[in-house]
Amino acid sequence: MPTYDAIVIGAGAVGENVADRAVQGGLSTVIVEAELVGGECSYWACMPSKVLLRSAAVLETARALPGAAEAITGSLDVAAVLERRTSFTHDWKDDSQVEWLEGANIDLVRGHAVFTGPRTLRVTASDGTVTELEARHSVAVVTGSVPLLPETPGLAEAQPWTSREATSARSIPASLAIIGGGVVAAEMATAYTSLGARVTLISRGSLLSKQEPFAGEAVTDALRKAGADVRLGTSVDRVSPAGGESPAAHTLHLSDGTTVTAEKILVATGRTPRTGDLGLEALGLGLEAGGWLKTDDSLRVLSGDGSPIDWLYAAGDVTGRALLTHQGKYQARIAGDAMAARALGKPVDTAPWGVHSATADHAAVPQVTFTSPEVASVGLTAHEAEQRGIRTRVIDYDLAGVAGASVHSDGYAGTARAIVDEDRHVLVGVTFVGSDVGELLHSATIAVAGEVTIERLWHAVPSYPTISEVWLRLLETYGRPVAE
Template sequence: MYDLVVLGAGPVGENVADRARAAGLTTAIVESELVGGECSYWACMPSKALLRPAIARSEALQVPGLRGQVAGPLDAHEVLAHRDAIVGDWQDDGQADWVKSIGADLYRGHGRLDGPRRVTVQGTEGDRHVLTARHAVAVCTGSRAALPDLPGLDGARPWTSREATSSGRVPDRLIVVGGGVVAAEMATAWQALGARVTVLVRGAGLLPRMEPFVGEHVAAALIERGADVRTGVNVAAVVRDGSSGPVTVVLDDGEQVMGDEVLFATGRRPRTEDIGLETVGLAPGGWLDVDDSLRVTGHDWLYAVGDVNHRALLTHQGKYQARIAGAAIAARAADGTGEGAGAGIGDAGPWSPYAATADHAAVPQVVFTDPEAGAVGISLAEAEAAGREVRAVDLDLTAVAGAGLYAQGYRGHVRMIVDPDSETLLGVTFVGPGTGELVHAATIAVVGQVPIARLWHAVPSYPTLSEIWLRLLEAYRDGAGRP
């Protein structure tokens, strides 16, 4: 018997286990694939290993004295070899050793719920284990790519995010179907590595969950570098010529787009279809509803952390939830009632150590395209949809001297969303080279609900991109964004 059993040893499951062990709880963690999960081997880490050379080269081309040194193409072989090293050649020995180092027991195999507080594990060596949880089971099984139901798609062997981040060769022609983060980042990476990229977007533009100007900047950059970006198009069918021949994407107007590989970046679905949810009265295959302590609705012992609860499909947000869940599980265990009354969890309010408040008010994200984009909090469209009266302050990032020093011909934009009653920030969005490093300052301002009057005393260093904060405050003072 263990105090806690964790299903899934990705970054989320690892963090839940680590917090529980640090609090003195006995912990088992179950993993059916590689310890370290999607982020370590098929998402965050390999994708950024592919993107960093592309972005560094692009920025160097805008710096006097460097252009002639980096004018040639990227060394694709070296980039792919570095990607392989970053993911440990898809071996998880180091991460498995880390799990053992924190005192958790690792079970390799497929774990399934088998009634309340009980998990069965079908081991990879044919062995079978039955684990019982004294206090909690945490479902941290993540998500996988969702493919549309299209004629010919199964036989066409499309890329998903996994193939896009792990391919050992650069296709001559890559078709990207989708307009979200995976689509935009992988179009950026593979174009820089030498592929001719066509992006097919069903909606009006790229990165639709962010402010509209973000997708406009990213699309413009892709087009300038030779990509074909089409919006408002729908895919009707996919055909692969033989076992390894070219692929044809047929649009609903009959037009055909030819490529050597096709990536479908069209959403995610939870990995909950075969983990025994039906044994505890929950529907298999769906997202799991949770409260702010990440406890599944109607189950005082079951937690769902990370992608599976559909709050924010981001590794850093899942790890944040894991810290909250680990604290809540430990406090409830120490309280002894399961409800945490003694620890005050039942009365936990916003920004409590037991409440994932940032899921609602301050989710940060950086998109590693060229140019980079980053945002935290709500957008103008989200504020308007919620009926909130806000002021939006927009500025071109060339308003600061640091932009011209960062790169000749610098292009970028920022928008700040302000609650005019409290004069605090509700959201900030950036696009432009180097802006990913500006997001955390915005996150602190939003989470801390720092009044604009106090932000005047947060003096930005000169001459850096962060001086845009001063320009935003000046624009707000001078009436920008006022109806």
């Protein structure tokens, strides 16, 4: 039986980072993957989705800029957009990712892994070949998540798309009904509207409800202006064949009594952890089949009684901590370092903001939603801060009043919000809504994660004329500190 210091189950972006840090820490490491090395982000999520969105975003900005607008003589080239998307996924081949593993001294075993005991696995390849693996020190579960499909009557028979089909489509349907109101729903509604589909978005609540309310409102207004039909506060009761001259189309019957007919249906109603077929429940550690893997801040999996399992780690979506690739990679670096440190008997720093503590998961999670307008946020919303009992002051500023925004494009519209902890004089949350605001976010992330005081932020001078000047405007709105 091949034996390694560490085994990583899942070779997506997060798993690659766990394995890389473990190897750098001195552990012999093997990674197990049942699909493509590089995972969801590389082939069906982050990268292809953003490529699908980018061309239309550039075109929209150019059309809002005199001088550039006059140079535009045609419309979006859909075939070219899809071709560029496919180039980013390497046509769904993982040769370059496998080459990277080899260069990083990480062994690869292809197949589906199932636990046969503590630190032991059986990996079954697609051709039936079985490989038994054993870890001397640790195993990390980094298997990600899969779309959650509601049990709506008739939905399964309609063979709906999930995010995978939406980001890998070879052609654009004439009409697309999107069920959901989160990031995937909003981004794909933006992308497919720009690519020429007749889009209807159906959400039981408001759009982007986990963000500040003005963010979802701005995206809703923009989608409607672009031609999408956005229906909020309703849900799909059942789905039936449309009949008539379009046998491939489907009719969605909504809870408000209306109907929607579409060629394709995209379900974007959430995700569930990919843990149901790993055999975790057979380990006798109180782990639930198909459940999220709860962890401590050094990413050790917690057993049924809440105590950490010394040899078992998890990172990324499967933990339910923050379902974002960049946050999963952050957890991966911590997990891989902690695995190596414990295996080699080195000090482990699990104090808040320590080397082996994923503290940012609780206080400084950044996220960009690549809609039009973009939504960029980090930390807490005003409502979340209030729920935590933080005494706050909310500072809003209209981005149209910033010189850099007017240079960016005519008629620039957007909003910035900062949430100040009045007792500590630090920011606990920041949200930007507007064109290209994603590039503003890391400065906000540093301010929140670094707990930089308002007094010190006054000495961080934004360059002029950039949209970043909004930092000065937020501080001026808050009020300049005075010497005591």
